[in-house]
Amino acid sequence: MGLDNENPTLFDKSEERKVSEKDLDDNEAEEFDSREIFDLIRGITDPEHPLSLEELRVVDQSLIEVEDSNNTVKVLFTPTIPHCSMATLIGLSIKVRLLWCLPPRFKISVTITPGTHASEHAINKQLDDKERVAAALENTHLSTVLNKCIATA
């Protein structure tokens, strides 16, 4: 089977986050910000290419919204082509990575950047259905694929 997008555009990786003195102070309660969320997901590997979601610009820090006090994290992701058959899997890998890493108080929403995929609405609905996500994670085959994508994050 051929690849959906054989020749994707590559982008530079951003610099590592600078550690400030405040970061090392254990007494300082720190809020989550978009950079932290970005750092959790930018290293996820694309299911088709040995490239990260950051290099393919599927995820971008400017498309992440965090309201720590309100316990919400909203991530928009952008499939490389509008008919990408891997979009659901990519969305699921971002969602699962955040579900596993963030404190359970957060309500996590992962949706497609508006206008960038032909089946945007259907994929968003699936990713937002907690029951389907829970069932998918119990599927051995699917969770093996997901683990592979997330292992590099």
Add this chain to the structure above:
Amino acid sequence: MTGKLKAICTLKGHTGIVWNTSWHPKGLMLASCGEDKTIRLWNYKDGDKSTLKCLLADGHQRTVRAIAWSHCGQSLASASFDATIAIWDYKSGQFECNATLEGHENEVKSVAWSRSGSMLATCSRDKSVWVWEVWEDNEYECAAVLNAHSQDVKKVVWHPHEDILASASYDNNVKLYMEDASDKEWTCVGTLSSHTSTVWSLAFDKTGDRIVTSSDDRTLKIWQKYLPGNPEGISVKDGNFVYKCVCTISGFHTRPIYDVTWCHLTDLIATACGDNSIRIFKEEDLSDRNQPSFSCISHVNEAHLQDINSVQWNPVVKGVLASCSDDGMVKIWKMEST
């Protein structure tokens, strides 16, 4: 009347998501199930004295999504993501798994016993609703496979007095089914269409003449039954009845409403929401049957630490409610009048 919902007991034991609870018809026992593949039976006692009675652990290979007591209280049915339904019977002092029903292609999402106990309904992500006939000696026979929905079916519920079945789906609709008297074929006899996203759950009121539905679209809807020749002039096409949406309750829930329960003792409606809240609704005095209004008489913010997946009114003890959540807890609440 106003009132306040007060937590009276927290039942710890499950690990991971608790998906569903079901009160025993006598109201003295509560069953819960979840991601840890177990079913737990709790003795209900007033105050904070409820305790674990027993643990049913070896029935399913994956998440136990839903459970339901038969109306006689002798059997418990459990539906699992492993595509099977298990039937547990109470014999010689303990619960034993006496039958496993196979047929659905993938995750079974809900299970319900008919009022008479002679039928069982199940539904699945495979888009189908199955009606099983219950024979003696643990024999279950598939009486119908209903393919009225175009997507994942989330919930099945029986009418409280008649053999009318309702199902709610990811396709945004609720379907109603009955057995045709002439040819004994089960058929879809109605569609409740108005929600703009997944319908997660529904409940009948004590008469069966009303249905409340809860949805991902953050609203509740109340549906009123109309018979042919009704004085209101509501058209009833080629059937025995129609359920028409007479009220939409919006502006309260801020996330999907995963479950709704309509108390047959107090007429109060309770909801389980993804915003960690439990809300209680009551029909206003002097409300018009054809255009009713409901008010939210109690709102428990942070009733659980995470999404609430199910709420169930105790069928015998007035004002007692069970809830369960992603946070692994089962809680018992009591409605106190103020």
